[in-house]
Amino acid sequence: MTRLSADPHLEQCPDFTSTDLQSSCAPLLGPSTTDEQAAAILTTIWTATNSTLRIRWQGQLAADALAAAEEQRIIDEASTQHVAAEKLQADLLAEEDKKKNRLHHIPIPDRPCPTRxxxxxxxxxxxxxxxxxxxxxxxxxxxxxxxxxxxxxxxxxxxxxxxxxxxxxxxxxxxxxxxxxxxxxxxxxxxxxxxxxxxxxxxxxxxxxxxxxxxxxxxxxxxxxxxxxxxxxxxxxxxxxxxxxxxxxxxxxxxxxxxxxxxxxxxxxxxxDEVELSRTFDRLYHAERERADLDFEFKVRSFILKFQIDINVVCFISTCYPHLLS
Structure with a gap:
């Protein structure tokens, strides 16, 4: 539908009884229709048409308002998203900077030097x-x-x-x-x-x-x-x-x-976990027992070896130097 370019509310109904508009009334004149009646008919037609145009104009204004509101909403939403994206980017950069330069961002409380x-x-x-x-x-x-x-x-x-x-x-x-x-x-x-x-x-x-x-x-x-x-x-x-x-x-x-x-x-x-703790104790206990057994075995072997050496020495002396034992 063609858009209206002017507000129908501002239009004034023409005076169809004037001599300038006699040509508009001429087609309606007849044996039973006078000039006044023709002018009245044209006035009625114009009024009905203007009323229809006024309704269209109001609808057009409402549609324009909705379109403008939607356009503004899209602009506002895009602006909000842009601001949010910039804030997110700034937050990410700030967080990255905090990670890389942690010591630069450690807050220092406003307090006197601790006494200790x-x-x-x-x-x-x-x-x-x-x-x-x-x-x-x-x-x-x-x-x-x-x-x-x-x-x-x-x-x-x-x-x-x-x-x-x-x-x-x-x-x-x-x-x-x-x-x-x-x-x-x-x-x-x-x-x-x-x-x-x-x-x-x-x-x-x-x-x-x-x-x-x-x-x-x-x-x-x-x-x-x-x-x-x-x-x-x-x-x-x-x-x-x-x-x-x-x-x-x-x-x-x-x-x-x-x-x-x-x-x-x-x-x-x-x-x-008491079960695991008991297993740990058992493992250490067995390791300690193995260590103690190895120590005992080492001492026994050392004693036997020393005893055998002593016997060999005595046998050697008794064989080679019997007078030393007399």
């Missing part, structure tokens, strides 16, 4: 990097000796020395050389003294919190260590039972870390 700042622990960069990767790391790094080693390396290592390494996303990054190598003389968890183990636990948990670990995982590990230190083996007079508890801790925590990225996932490590 000199007593703050300094943990090995290598150990902290393991925590950032959610990988197993020995508790040795949080013992007194491990912290002393970290402080010594902090003062003696060239911090400008960098080595390439693979980040968690597969990209290559450069890190300090002392963060790429484990400390020398690391003691495995199952060989730690119970006192060193108990010293390391609160420091280890604090490091997990400082490195941004999920609170549920931190709580799970804290409960795990608490369950170990409240176990009957922990206060046992039997050194082998204490050793079994430390060995169980190391094996379970190592397996737990390895299981986290796997499809099946990890488990609640805080739930002590």
């Amino acid at each position: 700042a000199s007593e703050a622990i300094l943990v090995s960069d290598f150990a902290l990097r393991k925590l950032d990767k959610v990988q197993f790391i020995e508790l040795y790094y949080w013992t007194n000796k491990g912290l002393a080693d970290a402080r010594l390396n902090f003062h003696t290592t060239d911090d400008d020395s960098l080595v390439p390494t693979t980040a968690t996303d597969g990209s290559t990054t450069w890190i300090a050389a002392n963060a790429a190598c484990p400390a020398s003389g690391v003691i495995a968890d199952h060989l730690l003294a119970p006192l060193d183990f108990s010293h390391a636990i609160p420091r280890f948990i604090a490091s997990l919190q400082q490195r941004g670990w999920d609170s549920s995982r931190v709580l799970m590990l804290a409960n795990f260590f608490g369950a170990l230190m409240s176990h009957t083996y922990w206060t046992s007079d039997n050194a082998l039972e204490r050793h079994a508890l430390l060995a169980y801790q190391e094996e379970q925590r190592r397996a737990w870390h390895q299981a986290i990225p796997l499809p099946a996932g990890a488990w609640n490590i805080a739930l002590i």
